[in-house]
Structures are given as C-alpha cells and as structure tokens.
Amino acid sequence: MKRTGVFICRCGINIAGTVDVEKVAKELYKHTGVVHSEDYIYMCSDPGQNLIVEAIKEKKLDSVIIACCSPTLHETTFRNAAKSAGLNPFQCEIANIREQCSWVHKDMEKATEKSIKITRSAVERVRRNESLEPISIPVTRKALVIGGGISGIQSALDLANSGFEVILVERSPSIGGHMIQLSETFPTLDCSQCILTPKMVEASKHPKINLMTYSEVQEISGYVGNFKVKILKKPTYVDPDKCTLCDECTRVCPVVVPNEFDIGLTGRRAIYIPFPQSIPATYTLDIKACPGLLPIACGKCEDVCEPNAIDFDMKPEIIEEEVGTIIAATGYDLYEKELMSEYGYGKYPDVLDGLQFERLCSASGPTMGKILRPSDHKEPKEVVFVQCVGSRDPELHCAYCSKICCMYTAKHAMLFKHHVHDGQAYIFYIDIRSGGKGYEEFVQRAVEEDGVLYLRGKVSKIFGDKGKLKVWGVDTLSGKDIEIDADMVVLAMATRPSKGAEELAKKLKIAIDKDGFLSEAHPKLRPVESVTSGMFLAGAAQAPKDIPEAVAQASGAAAKAITILSQERLYHAPTVAMVNVNLCTGCEMCVHVCPYDALSLKDGKVEVNEVLCEGCGTCSATCLRAAIQIKNLTPLQVHEMIKACLGG
Amino acid sequence: MAEEFEPKIVAFLCKWCSSAGSDLAGVTRMEYPSNVVPITVMCSGSVSPLYIFSAFNKGADGVLVSGCHPGDCHYIKGNFYTRRRITMVKKLLEYIGLEPQRFQMSWVSAAEGTKYTQIIKDFVKELKPLGPQTKLRRNP
Ligand code: FES
Numbered sequence: 170m171k172r173t174g175v176f177i178c179r180c181g182i183n184i185a186g187t188v189d190v191e192k193v194a195k196e197l198y199k200h201t202g203v204v205h206s207e208d209y210i211y212m213c214s215d216p217g218q219n220l221i222v223e224a225i226k227e228k229k230l231d232s233v234i235i236a237c238c239s240p241t242l243h244e245t246t247f248r249n250a251a252k253s254a255g256l257n258p259f260q261c262e263i264a265n266i267r268e269q270c271s272w273v274h275k276d277m278e279k280a281t282e283k284s285i286k287i288t289r290s291a292v293e294r295v296r297r298n299e300s301l302e303p304i305s306i307p308v309t310r311k312a313l314v315i316g317g318g319i320s321g322i323q324s325a326l327d328l329a330n331s332g333f334e335v336i337l338v339e340r341s342p343s344i345g346g347h348m349i350q351l352s353e354t355f356p357t358l359d360c361s362q363c364i365l366t367p368k369m370v371e372a373s374k375h376p377k378i379n380l381m382t383y384s385e386v387q388e389i390s391g392y393v394g395n396f397k398v399k400i401l402k403k404p405t406y407v408d409p410d411k412c413t414l415c416d417e418c419t420r421v422c423p424v425v426v427p428n429e430f431d432i433g434l435t436g437r438r439a440i441y442i443p444f445p446q447s448i449p450a451t452y453t454l455d456i457k458a459c460p461g462l463l464p465i466a467c468g469k470c471e472d473v474c475e476p477n478a479i480d481f482d483m484k485p486e487i488i489e490e491e492v493g494t495i496i497a498a499t500g501y502d503l504y505e506k507e508l509m510s511e512y513g514y515g516k517y518p519d520v521l522d523g524l525q526f527e528r529l530c531s532a533s534g535p536t537m538g539k540i541l542r543p544s545d546h547k548e549p550k551e552v553v554f555v556q557c558v559g560s561r562d563p564e565l566h567c568a569y570c571s572k573i574c575c576m577y578t579a580k581h582a583m584l585f586k587h588h589v590h591d592g593q594a595y596i597f598y599i600d601i602r603s604g605g606k607g608y609e610e611f612v613q614r615a616v617e618e619d620g621v622l623y624l625r626g627k628v629s630k631i632f633g634d635k636g637k638l639k640v641w642g643v644d645t646l647s648g649k650d651i652e653i654d655a656d657m658v659v660l661a662m663a664t665r666p667s668k669g670a671e672e673l674a675k676k677l678k679i680a681i682d683k684d685g686f687l688s689e690a691h692p693k694l695r696p697v698e699s700v701t702s703g704m705f706l707a708g709a710a711q712a713p714k715d716i717p718e719a720v721a722q723a724s725g726a727a728a729k730a731i732t733i734l735s736q737e738r739l740y741h742a743p744t745v746a747m748v749n750v751n752l753c754t755g756c757e758m759c760v761h762v763c764p765y766d767a768l769s770l771k772d773g774k775v776e777v778n779e780v781l782c783e784g785c786g787t788c789s790a791t792c793l794r795a796a797i798q799i800k801n802l803t804p805l806q807v808h809e810m811i812k813a814c815l816g817g
Numbered sequence: 818m819a820e821e822f823e824p825k826i827v828a829f830l831c832k833w834c835s836s837a838g839s840d841l842a843g844v845t846r847m848e849y850p851s852n853v854v855p856i857t858v859m860c861s862g863s864v865s866p867l868y869i870f871s872a873f874n875k876g877a878d879g880v881l882v883s884g885c886h887p888g889d890c891h892y893i894k895g896n897f898y899t900r901r902r903i904t905m906v907k908k909l910l911e912y913i914g915l916e917p918q919r920f921q922m923s924w925v926s927a928a929e930g931t932k933y934t935q936i937i938k939d940f941v942k943e944l945k946p947l948g949p950q951t952k953l954r955r956n957p
Binding site (some may be wrong): 186239240241265267268269270272273274275279280282283286290562622678680700744762765766780783784785786789790791795799802803807808810811812814816817 | 825827836837839840841842843844846847848849850851854855856857858859860862863864865866867868871872874876884886889891893894895898902934955
C-alpha cells in the first residue's frame with residue numbers, strides 16, 4: 170500500500186473563505202492510504218513547499234496530493250518540490266479546489282463537501298500512479314521555412330544568422346512574396362523593393378540557407394525535433410547556372426499569358442522571369458502555357474538560347490530532408506474579386522484591386538510609375554477608393570477586419586495625389602482603423618496635405634457610364650446619396666489566407682481557424698506557436714498583418730524555433746499510451762483513431778511510438794478490452810476517481 | 818417539507834478547453850451549484866462509454882462530458898470521435914430507459930466560463946424534478 174500525503178492550501182481566504190480546510194484535512198486523513206494530511210496558508214510559498222518536502226522525508230511519503238489552485242498554475246512548482254525531496258514528480262498530483270470549487274460556490278458546507286470529493290478522487294488517482302521518466306528524443310538541428318515572402322525571409326535569416334541550417338521553400342519562381350509587388354510602404358512611403366531586395370539577396374547568398382524556389386512541400390511526417398519532409402522541386406526547364414539572362418527566349422516565345430506579378434495588367438511569355446530583381450535570377454518555363462516541350466510543337470526558345478541553358482528533359486524531383494522544426498509563413502491573397510460582381514470588377518478594366526494599383530504606382534510597374542487607366546492609358550482625375558470590400562461583412566463575405574486596408578488605402582490616395590496633382594481622391598470607409606506607430610498621423614496627412622475626401626458609407630453599385638465609372642454610394646454622416654463620376658475605382662479587397670494554405674495545414678497537422686488562417690496555440694500567450702509542437706507561424710498566414718507586424722512575428726517564430734534547435738535533446742511527457750499485450754487482440758481499432766499515427770501493428774499486437782504519442786487517450790476509449798491505456802490515467806484509476814467523486 | 822433533492826453529477830472535462838473554461842468561471846467568480854464534481858481528462862475523446870456507465874452504476878444522477886468545440890480539439894480530431902461515441906451512448910441509455918436528460922454533452926472552450934456556468938445551472942435544474950437515478954445504480 171502506498172503512503173500518500175495530502176496538503177491543503179488555504180490560499181489566504183481564497184480557498185479557506187468558502188472551504189473548511191481543517192475539515193478537509195481531517196476527512197482526508199481517514200482515507201485509505203493517506204498517512205499525512207495538513208493545511209497551510211500558502212502552499213506555494215517557500216515555507217509551504219518546505220512543509221511538503223519535510224513531510225515527504227519524515228513520513229516516508231511515496232505520493233502526494235496538493236489541494237490548491239488549478240494545475241495549470243502550480244503543478245510544476247509542486248512536482249519540483251516533490252522531486253527535491255526525492256520523489257518521482259509523477260507521484261504528485263493536484264486537486265483543483267479553488268477555480269473549480271471555492272471560487273464558484275458560496276455555501277461553506279457544500280463547498281467543503283465537494284472539496285473532499287475532489288481531493289479524494291485525486292488521492293485515488295495518485296495511489297495508482299507509476300513513477301515515470303520523461304521521454305528523451307534527439308533533435309535535428311535544421312529548420313524548414315515554408316513561404317518566401319517577407320515573413321519567411323525574415324525567419325530564415327534570423328535562424329541562419331543564429332547558426333542553424335535552414336531550408337527556405339517557395340512555390341513560385343522567385344522569393345519576395347506580395348511585398349515585392351508593392352510600390353511604397355506606409356507610413357514612411359519608402360520604396361518596398363528597395364528595402365526588400367537586400368534581404369532577398371542576403372537570404373539567397375547565405376551559406377546556411379538552402380533556397381528552394383518553384384518547390385512545394387508534399388509530405389510531412391515525424392514529430393518535434395525530427396520531422397521528415399518531402400519537397401517537390403518542379404522543373405523550370407532552365408539551368409540557372411548556364412542562363413545569362415540575355416532575354417532572347419522571351420523574344421521568340423509565341424505565347425502570351427497574363428502576368429501574375431502585375432496581376433494581369435500586363436502579359437508575359439510562357440518562358441519568363443517574374444520581375445527584374447527575381448531571386449534566383451533566372452528564367453522559368455511555364456509548362457502550362459508552353460505549347461509543348463518538343464521541337465515539333467515549338468522549341469523556339471531552345472533554338473535561340475546560346476548558352477544552352479534550356480533543358481526540355483528536366484524532370485520533377487522529390488527531395489527528402491530532415492528538420493527539427495518548421496515555420497509556416499504562407500502569407501495571404503486578396504479576396505476573389507469575382508465574388509463582388511456589384512462592383513464591376515472584371516467587367517470594367519478601370520476597376521482595380523489594391524495590388525493592381527500598387528503595380529500602377531510602382532516605378533518598375535507596367536506604366537513605369539505613371540498612373541494611367543488600363544482602358545485608354547489616360548491619366549485619371551477622379552479616383553474612388555472603396556475600403557472594406559469583402560471585409561466586415563459576416564452575411565455575405567468575410568466577417569473579420571482585414572486590418573491593412575485602411576492604411577494602404579490612405580497611402581494609395583496619397584500616392585495618387587503625388588502623381589496627379591490636380592486629381593481628386595475619394596475614400597469610402599466604414600471606420601478608420603489607424604492603430605500603429607505613426608499611422609494616425611499618416612491618415613491625417615492624407616486628409617490635410619493631399620485633400621483626400623473621406624466619405625463614411627458604403628458603395629452600393631459601380632457601373633460604366635459614358636467612359637466613366639458611376640459610383641453610387643451613401644454618406645451615412647449626412648444621410649445623403651452620393652454619385653461620383655470616376656475615372657478609376659480601386660477596391661481594397663479583403664485579405665484571405667493564401668491559396669493552398671488549408672491543404673498545407675492538413676499536411677502539417679496544424680489547425681486552421683474559422684476564416685482559414687492558421688491557428689495559433691493560444692491567442693494571447695502563444696501567438697507564434699501552432700498547436701503541433703515544433704511548428705510555428707509567421708506573418709499573414711496566421712491573420713491579416715502589415716509589414717512590421719509580419720516581420721516581428723517572423724522573428725518571434727524564429728526565436729521560438731531556436732528554443733528547440735538549440736537543444737541537443739528534447740523531453741516529452743511520459744504520460745503516453747501503453748499496451749497490455751496479453752489483452753490486445755490486434756483488432757487495430759485504436760490504430761485508426763490515433764490522431765498522431767503513433768500506433769502500429771507489430772506481430773499481431775499494437776505498438777506505441779512513445780515519441781509520437783501525445784497521450785490524448787482516444788485509443789483507450791476505443792479499445793473494447795482496455796488493452797491500451799494512458800499511463801497514470803488508466804481506466805482503473807478513472808473508475809476509482811468516479812467512485813470518490815460520488816462520495817463512495 | 819422534505820429537503821430538496823440534490824442530484825449528484827460527474828463531469829468529464831477535457832484538460833485543454835472545458836477544464837480551462839471551468840477554471841475561467843472560477844477566475845471570474847461566477848457562481849453555480851456545487852452538485853458537479855469534475856474529473857479532468859486529457860481529451861473528451863478519452864472518455865470511454867464505460868466511464869459513463871460506471872458513473873451511473875456508482876450512483877450518479879447525471880453525467881456530463883464536455884470537450885473543445887468540434888474542430889478545436891487540442892488533439893486535432895479527438896472530439897469528433899467523442900461526438901459519435903456519445904451519440905451512440907445516448908441512444909443506448911435511452912433504449913435502456915434512462916431519462917435522456919441525465920446524460921449530456923457540451924462544447925465549452927477555454928474562453929467560455931459563462932457558458933460552462935450556464936450549462937451546470939441548467940443541468941442541475943433539469944435533474945432536480947427527476948429525482949434519484951435508480952435504473953443503472955448498483956444498490957438502489
Ligand atoms: S482536447 Fe478538448 S476535446 Fe480533445
């Protein structure tokens with residue numbers, strides 16, 4: 170029989186105010202196996218902990234229960250105290266009589282009775298606890314960063330500069346993400362490309378970073394410290410080492426498709442370089458657009474390529490890597506404009522989205538930084554900007570606020586005025602959200618210096634009328650209907666998780682939230698961790714974010730990843746599943762329900778991979794024979810706990 | 818008048834959401850009846866039907882199983898199994914002739930202290946008129 174000690178905390182009056190702790194101590198002393206029971210004003214204080222240590226030594230206790238606050242607060246404190254007295258930490262359990270008892274009841278008698286039940290139930294558990302040692306696992310000291318936008322680049326650089334190897338995977342032909350498409354950034358109006366390209370170059374030249382563009386993560390298995398990844402490297406059909414960037418190939422390519430980099434404002438060839446500063450600096454042959462990789466189909470590019478850089482025989486490659494930790498920085502996309510038919514996107518070429526307007530403003534854009542209408546290349550004089558398109562609309566579109574649109578719309582209006590001095594910018598808005606360093610001043614500057622007209626209200630319809638775009642809206646402040654004959658309309662579309670993020674989340678086994686963004690482990694205290702240990706989140710993949718926030722989170726994710734990579738071994742809670750081979754019939758039901766693929770069949774019996782097992786217990790509830798159980802919370806323990814809870 | 822009947826309830830709460838939600842009810846000093854004695858398990862998916870029968874067998878007047886909202890389980894999909902399993906147990910209990918109100922399932926997140934409080938209040942209120950549970954009790 171075990172020798173259990175029970176320690177009841179008064180927590181000042183937090184517990185003792187509604188629970189008769191002396192009575193609890195007295196009652197528990199009568200309980201089978203309890204050889205010591207006492208109460209104290211603050212068990213978590215140093216003298217309180219000493220009391221436990223002394224009692225363990227003196228009374229030769231082999232297990233203890235602390236009846237106190239929630240285990241989320243002081244379980245570690247008391248387990249460490251027990252350990253210092255020579256006890257195995259898993260011989261210490263907590264009975265939560267504060268949050269789940271004294272704080273929610275007023276009747277002393279009833280609360281005392283309930284505390285006794287809770288504490289007895291904990292005693293019944295600990296009496297049957299095994300001493301366990303943490304499971305130790307080695308760490309592969311290498312990281313995988315998925316997504317080569319500003320967040321992914323930042324995380325990769327931070328990790329690499331801390332001395333760790335990084336694989337940076339980007340699915341498109343160049344890194345840079347959406348930030349490289351932007352012209353200027355708020356609130357400083359510095360040129361986006363000018364501040365991003367040095368980082369892109371650094372990432373590509375860094376000896377610790379293995380940059381894999383035009384590549385996708387296909388499969389992930391394993392667990393924290395030891396992930397195995399399969400990466401698909403798509404063929405570019407161009408050897409970057411031989412390519413001299415002479416551009417001869419694009420001159421002969423007969424195919425034109427919309428250019429993604431300019432969001433369809435321009436065209437590109439089937440063989441192309443996404444933008445002049447692309448990294449890696451090389452061409453890519455878009456196989457979907459190419460008429461065929463055979464000389465009879467076309468083959469013009471191959472003919473003109475003097476350095477013989479074009480290789481039609483290039484094949485997709487699967488690269489297998491092992492990493493210790495993963496950062497998902499998959500970014501965002503804009504809401505599908507096709508879903509906003511009332512605003513005429515797609516019907517009228519002069520209705521643009523925010524990213525297209527960025528390209529129009531950009532010095533390297535399709536108009537070389539001149540703001541011109543796509544329809545007739547004339548300078549627009551009246552431009553209407555519409556905020557919250559698709560955002561804050563729970564009935565029809567996205568319920569959330571996309572966060573960055575208020576600021577970039579102010580910037581757009583400002584940039585328009587800087588280009589077209591005699592123009593007028595109108596902004597339809599619901600609210601202006603300008604929380605951020607220097608943001609409010611920036612909006613004020615747009616109004617005061619650039620005469621931007623803010624109209625509070627929604628736009629109901631946009632339609633073409635004699636070469637103009639008629640914008641119908643309502644000013645909710647004056648209650649008046651508004652009609653503007655605009656030359657151009659810019660829609661601040663909602664930001665959405667990037668396409669494919671959901672699929673990737675499934676591969677990574679990390680959750681997504683109701684809007685499809687990657688879920689953090691805790692909204693306040695663990696904002697850069699995913700629920701799967703060893704996987705972290707950076708940037709707009711987690712929620713809409715502006716550049717400084719994305720960069721901050723990316724550095725945060727890198728720092729979190731380093732807490733793993735800097736260790737030689739990791740320790741895993743040993744409260745995992747165990748199999749009683751005498752009872753196991755090999756029916757495999759548990760194998761199918763395990764969320765972590767931790768169970769497998771070996772010689773007709775189930776085997777637990779203790780490193781993969783998280784101890785959720787779904788297997789044990791599935792097993793008809795109780796052949797698989799979670800250590801220290803076995804069915805026998807639970808049945809005895811139930812009995813104690815019912816006063817038995 | 819005889820003393821009012823006080824139902825005995827066992828609540829299985831998953832550690833990550835429902836137990837945390839119940840902790841929050843405490844932190845914000847909500848108040849609810851003391852009839853429920855909680856047992857924190859790792860995941861609602863670990864609550865075997867046998868635990869539920871065991872509780873009724875040992876004299877519970879009501880049993881509650883509470884987990885994270887579907888899709889939010891800390892262990893990704895544990896509560897999907899719970900949902901299926903619980904539905905089956907519920908049907909079985911009804912078939913045996915137990916009042917359906919005696920066995921409940923709820924989704925309570927770590928932020929839903931108020932919801933937890935309300936669930937307990939309602940549960941106790943529903944159980945009171947039913948009187949003691951004798952159907953599955955070992956020694957009624
Ligand atoms: S952890 Fe809460 S239901 Fe699975």
